[in-house]
Amino acid sequence: MKIANSTAIMWSVAAATLPALAAATYLYGWGVCQQLFITVSAATLCELICLRWQGKPLAAAADGSAVVAACILTIALPPYVPWGVAAAAAIFAIGLAKHCYGGLGNNPFNPAMAGYALAFISFPEYFNAWTADATSHPTPLALARLGDPLAATTWLLALPALAAAAGGGVLLLLRLADWRLPLAFCLGAVATSMALALDWQTLIQGGLVFAAFFVITDPVTAATSRGGRWCYAALVGALAIWLRQHGSHSDSIAFAILIGNVLAPLCDLAVKQWRR
Amino acid sequence: MTSAVFPIATAAALQQNVVTVRLLALCPMLAVSVSVSAALTLGVLTTLVMMSTGTVVALLRHQVPDAVRLPVLLLLTASAVVLLDLAMAAEAANMHRQLGIFLPLIITNCAVLARLELFARKQQPLAAAIDGAASGIGMTAVLVLLAFLREFFATGAVATFQLFPASSGFVAAGLPAGGFILFGLLLAVINKLKKRTDLLKGCV
Numbered sequence: 001m002k003i004a005n006s007t008a009i010m011w012s013v014a015a016a017t018l019p020a021l022a023a024a025t026y027l028y029g030w031g032v033c034q035q036l037f038i039t040v041s042a043a044t045l046c047e048l049i050c051l052r053w054q055g056k057p058l059a060a061a062a063d064g065s066a067v068v069a070a071c072i073l074t075i076a077l078p079p080y081v082p083w084g085v086a087a088a089a090a091i092f093a094i095g096l097a098k099h100c101y102g103g104l105g106n107n108p109f110n111p112a113m114a115g116y117a118l119a120f121i122s123f124p125e126y127f128n129a130w131t132a133d134a135t136s137h138p139t140p141l142a143l144a145r146l147g148d149p150l151a152a153t154t155w156l157l158a159l160p161a162l163a164a165a166a167g168g169g170v171l172l173l174l175r176l177a178d179w180r181l182p183l184a185f186c187l188g189a190v191a192t193s194m195a196l197a198l199d200w201q202t203l204i205q206g207g208l209v210f211a212a213f214f215v216i217t218d219p220v221t222a223a224t225s226r227g228g229r230w231c232y233a234a235l236v237g238a239l240a241i242w243l244r245q246h247g248s249h250s251d252s253i254a255f256a257i258l259i260g261n262v263l264a265p266l267c268d269l270a271v272k273q274w275r276r
Numbered sequence: 277m278t279s280a281v282f283p284i285a286t287a288a289a290l291q292q293n294v295v296t297v298r299l300l301a302l303c304p305m306l307a308v309s310v311s312v313s314a315a316l317t318l319g320v321l322t323t324l325v326m327m328s329t330g331t332v333v334a335l336l337r338h339q340v341p342d343a344v345r346l347p348v349l350l351l352l353t354a355s356a357v358v359l360l361d362l363a364m365a366a367e368a369a370n371m372h373r374q375l376g377i378f379l380p381l382i383i384t385n386c387a388v389l390a391r392l393e394l395f396a397r398k399q400q401p402l403a404a405a406i407d408g409a410a411s412g413i414g415m416t417a418v419l420v421l422l423a424f425l426r427e428f429f430a431t432g433a434v435a436t437f438q439l440f441p442a443s444s445g446f447v448a449a450g451l452p453a454g455g456f457i458l459f460g461l462l463l464a465v466i467n468k469l470k471k472r473t474d475l476l477k478g479c480v
Binding site: 084096100118122123124 | 447
């Protein structure tokens, strides 16, 4: 089966995030669904307003790209941030990161990651503790960073990663995402964590697996040539792990991806020059 | 002469606004626009520099050979800025410290040099003074507006009123990136208004 037009692709990607969303709901409760509702409504509303302002047909809002960004954002954000923070992230993602750059297909930065970065920088207090069942505890990743051996002992911690991989695997099978990107991303991440001698279990925590399938594979912001894609994804994977360890935040995939987005055209160019 | 005052002033403050139309003086603008008081002070100081230097440059316009005009313009600007710098250090030490390097840097402010080079060098002293004052006021208005927006988003404060607690403010609005983004949005709104309204036709 070959899905060709961008609307069908976008809606398939949105559908493929469902297992990951379900896993997050199972782990963190209904807050995830509330948050999904907030981000999807804010993103869609913002999309409609931006289209109206630019005099573009409003039907373009049905292409699903805003919904995909909202789904990715929902999974990236901690489940119980105040609704205003989630809405601000969604509005920034669609209004500034996407429409200010010319809309679908022209954005240099992944909209969801730009929205996440804005919320992360502006409201750091909500990002330090993920809440499950109203009890607050540091993220497994934060514990691992502190060297807590109890981190990552239960299979539950692997659940989000498995769910993301299930949805992402379908995308790869349907050829909606280029398999080179997740593979190179994982290779880059694994190599860097071996080089830094990190616990391998941290690889499946945080948003790493989800990012490997849903964020890095965004065709708009990734490199375009095959060689460039290997280089781009491996670079982002390596950066994600390196920033985790040496950056100032416990999970810095969004920043790794934004840096990678800037470097994507350079990756294409570098590979081309090197081949010559 | 008096009949030309109004056109010169509106042209300098609105149609040829150094910040929103010429896009000059962006560096000091983004740097000091984190607080309204700093923005207002720097704006007023820049206005004083533009007005006084403009007058002197216009007075000396027949004496200064074209070949050396740029060093002369810069030296005159520098003299005015040094005077203000010393006066600020003596009279308003706290604000002087808060503005830091951006006070002496008025010397290199492109907006100042642009108005001297493009206008004051070729005009009567009175016209040059009006142009300097109006350009400075136009710049100060934008600077204070941006500072107001940034301060509001970052801390929730409008003057002394706290509209929402400072802890839930947009930290990003206070960062340089937030300054750039808000300035871009401000320009977008101004351009949109320019298209929409006849009132602002040819202005801002």
